[in-house]
Amino acid sequence: MTLFLLIVLPILAGLVILGLKNKSAKRNFSLAVLVLSLVWSIFIFFRPVQDITIELLGDYNLSLGLRSLSGLILIFIDLFGVLICIFSGGYKEEKSFYFSCLVWLIAFSNLVMLALDFITLMFGWGANLVLLYVLLSLGSGKSARKALYIVGLADFLLLLGIGIYVAATVNITIPSNLGVVLDRPILWVSFILMLIGALAKAGCMPFHTWIPDASEEVPVPVMAILPASLDKFLGIYLLARICLDFFSLNNVAMGLLMILASLTIIFAVMMALIQHDLRKLLAFHAISQVGYMVLGFATAVPVGIAGGIFHMINNAIYKSGLFLTGGIAAEKRNTFDLEKLGGLAAFMPVTFFCGLVFALSISGIPPLNGFASKWMIYQGALIGLFNSTNKIMSAIFIFSLVAAMFGSALTLASFIKFIHAIFLGQDHSSEKKPVIEAGLKLRFPLMVLALLCILLGLAPSAFVLSYIQPYLTANIYFIGSWESIFVLLFIFFGLALGFMFWASNKAKTTMKQDGPFIGGETTALQASFPATEFYRSIEEMPLLAMAYRVLKLQALDLYNILICLMNVLAYFLFILVDRFIYLITNAFGYAVLGLSWFFRRLHTGLLDFYLVWSLAGLIALFIVLMLR
């Protein structure tokens, strides 16, 4: 019953919240429910409770319990619920159903995590899609529809894939041990379909296009909870279960996943590099990071898999942190355009510090958590490379390793732009007014997330070994040892050394400043360039320019392809089948009318006419009889 409460309580609470009139009452009530849910999830993580089953029909049941990773992810889901709820309280005014949807979202995500059978999983999964649609429609109907179509397509394919899997393995409960070997074509079909479902939820290429579109219109907290954290949790969780429990991957499957992962990392980060809208920049990074997680699983090496799981958690932490940071900054200056921001660090030190931690973390700078998990994924790829006997596989390993590292470098490049454009440099806003630091409701979630980044970065192996290792069948073996504390000490030592140099030099010399000199004429001190300016040149480089042109092609957008395909199919079927039958029925109708017209014409009312017909009939009868 305890598990049941994690789902039923928020669902009912959501209904109550919907009925509340007062905005702050809505927020406080949802916060209370979410905190309760968080406490509950922590409680059941440490003291496992009994599974529960609700019988529906035959072997179609709803069964809940904790298996594998679900307990851990459950805690993070509920934590994000609480943090986003706090943040939303301090953010702009939301629609009346926002808090209800938030609470329901957490409820159904909990359901996915607690699902022990496929029908429960699909139920929670589908409900998440509906809530995704409703929450994205806070932005605009168009982006919400795009998400619904793409993720909906993937969900239905997932349904089909799971159906095939259930039929092939004759088991409707979610397996939690070594999966079936991919040895039959039908299992391959099931594997690919399920993979599409998981990857589309996580936002992997080519199912990603709705994320950047939505980011431009949807309120920041929604982006921070959905594409940045919950969708990743659900998608990567399912991917983990597919790769670990449902199927045992072979080389082909691994290679396929690795190539997909590498392409996602590179292409998404390249697109991120040239964005001027901070939400779109983050959205493309949200896509790029999925590549790392998928890569971790694709290595099929314990350290890589653990790295993938760890990266999922880390990514959710810093990515939602980044969205929230961006949201605060943008709210202060009323723009999301990176070219119009700048110089906010002086006014908002806490937000700046947190933003910096997130930015460094996502770029994989030690000793933060992003580095720790990326490092594990690299190790996984390296071990895979060493163990591989197949030449093609070795090549793929090398390719993906290079892609991952290159992607990491580009991530750093784009986050230097992010931090510089928002917090450092000069103020490029039109008003140039000083702003005040964000309120506590906005700052608190940021601080918690930044603290998590640092803590998980300082003690990654402790976290991984105690919370992720138990769910893997093999032991994690680190080939590269890594002690964060030492690195941290070194960093502090370096900082202290630098400070000493600075302090000792300051006493002797004073800084001289000179005005700009242009051809002997005096000019005003206005020659400052936005941080984004430099990145424009990348877009115009000879080879890259072509690549960008292809990447930006609307025709490659899965959404457009899908719409086009469905419409063509629809017209084709409509005209060839439906209208054809319509024509035939009409022709039949006209034939009947024509026949009756013909017989009507025969009724002239003249006696001799009828006589002729009778005689003709008699003759015909006579001939027939004669011929027999």
Next chain:
Amino acid sequence: MTPLTLTICLPLFGAFIIAALPAKYKSRLSVFVLGLTFLASIFCLFAVFNKEQLSFRQAVNDWFSLSFFADGLGVFMASVSSFVAFLISIYSLEYMQDYPQKNDFYFWMVLFVGSMMGLIFSANLLLIYCFWEITAVCSWRLIGFYRREKDTKAADRAFLTTFFGASLLLAGIILIFINQGTLDLNLLERKTLFNWAAFLLLAGIIAKSAQLPLQTWLPEAGVAPTPVTALLHAAVLVKIGVFIFARLFKTTFVVSQSFFDITVFISTATIIVGGAGALVENNMKRILAYSTISQLGYIILAFSLTDNLAFTFGLLYILAHSLAKAGLFLCAGIVEHKTGTKNINELGGLLKQMPVCATAYLACAFSIIGLAPFLGFWPKLGIIWLTIKEGRLVAASFAVIGALFTMFYLMRLFNKVFLGEVKIQAQEGKNSLMVYTVAILGALSLLFGLVVKLPLNLISGLLR
């Protein structure tokens, strides 16, 4: 009077009383009669659930008897259709009040529900045929309600197509009588039905349930007033065919596997073609009519599977579809009533003006698409999985494509009508009965989805 005879007689005789009464009482009395019919059917439902025998028998001769019986399938269908019909009658109180021909309307509608009840509970094949034709006559009058040329044409098309099917059905019934010597369903139970007779019966069902290739009459019938289309397309008329399919091929006769192979083929083809038609059309009612064609394919598909669970899911689909599709038609009706057009290209931005209607539309649409946590999710998932389980992977894939079509056309309709720029100003109006009705249908689609154990246990309890 048992609840069984009450359920049949109330609307059948009530219709004539309504016809005889002065105009101002007709509308309210029809709501009252249909409400009582619903109550009576609920009594039947509980009686059958508690394993009570309900039957009425008045033998006439060896091939015809005035006999009725209530079983799980029958009471389920009766409760669902009478409930939706009741809601539609409440809706039409407001919708029909401005139409001059409304006096006719109530008589035909109540008579229609009555003949549906009679058909559901009939225990004799010929009696089924009689009620079958009464419903055809009622629908003919109701579709051609406005008596313009295009209305009568559409009505004729509907009548002729279903009559064509019905005559084949009658031929099938005669064949059964020649072969078995009786038309009593209870005596015919577990008898093997040879393919010829089965296909003749199927032709009637296909015509009534608008399956390929006899589907063209249903989209044309959209010219009727909205309560009629909701009643015919969503709740009652098209479900007759599906019901008879279940009645004959699932609970009475034993038919060969090759017969079900054919019906699986027909239903999957219908799912796809109906969905395609709905995506192409621009008229709200035609879109929803094609949608009905497509969704009925899922029900026939469910009934064509051998698994008993599939039968239960098929019945659940009937419930989900009746509620949600009635909701969709009635929403479209409100929009049409307030704006005066059915063309989705002339509409837009009504979300702000009609928030309740739009929300109800969305809930019903999600249910039809088969998204959790709405009711439609459960049967769609069950049917697709059970289809795969029986090794019909291609059919299951087509069913998934059909679901995608459903998502596309229902959301396209939503986007064009409720989102975007406002093209025609309209208000849904406060305290409108029509809005309440659609809100109830939308809420039920969600509620039953969340507590699906309730309808599922009810259905499996009834079938046991």
